[in-house]
Amino acid sequence: MKSTYKTKAREMIIAYLKEHPEQRLTAREIYEAVCSGNVEVDRTTVYRNLDRLCESGELMRFKEPNRDAWYYQYSAEHEHCDRHMHAQCSLCGKIFHLDKPFVDVFAAEMLKEYGLEIDPSETIILGKCSKCRRIKKR
Ligand SMILES: [Zn+2]
Ligand SMILES: [Zn+2]
Numbered sequence: 469m470k471s472t473y474k475t476k477a478r479e480m481i482i483a484y485l486k487e488h489p490e491q492r493l494t495a496r497e498i499y500e501a502v503c504s505g506n507v508e509v510d511r512t513t514v515y516r517n518l519d520r521l522c523e524s525g526e527l528m529r530f531k532e533p534n535r536d537a538w539y540y541q542y543s544a545e546h547e548h549c550d551r552h553m554h555a556q557c558s559l560c561g562k563i564f565h566l567d568k569p570f571v572d573v574f575a576a577e578m579l580k581e582y583g584l585e586i587d588p589s590e591t592i593i594l595g596k597c598s599k600c601r602r603i604k605k606r
Pocket of ligand 1: 524543548549550554555564565566
């Protein structure tokens with residue numbers, strides 16, 4: 469019985485994150501959303517599942533620059549999120565997967581010029597996406 473219960477929490481987390489692909493969701497928000505479906509899930513189970521899903525690469529975790537909070541996002545099409553850098557729109561929270569070759573060139577140049585080895589899974593470049601820039605101009 470125990471394993472079905474665990475699987476369920478995992479599935480609910482994934483389902484919820486799939487429904488909100490471009491939202492910044494904290495562990496607490498995910499926990500509250502999962503619980504609102506009248507299911508009894510304890511907080512530790514949800515948090516443990518989030519950790520595990522991040523380790524397996526199904527979820528991505530981002531740290532908000534000015535706040536001490538992690539944000540989670542589903543990343544099915546991006547199986548190697550631990551291997552590339554990401555960029556994030558600081559206004560709407562949209563995530564960009566920087567899996568293009570020029571990013572590797574950038575990382576190699578960083579190492580050469582500054583002796584800094586970039587840790588891809590920890591690196592997020594912040595900016596404003598085209599959509600948010602358009603809204604601002606109006
Ligand atoms: Zn990615
Ligand atoms: Zn944006």
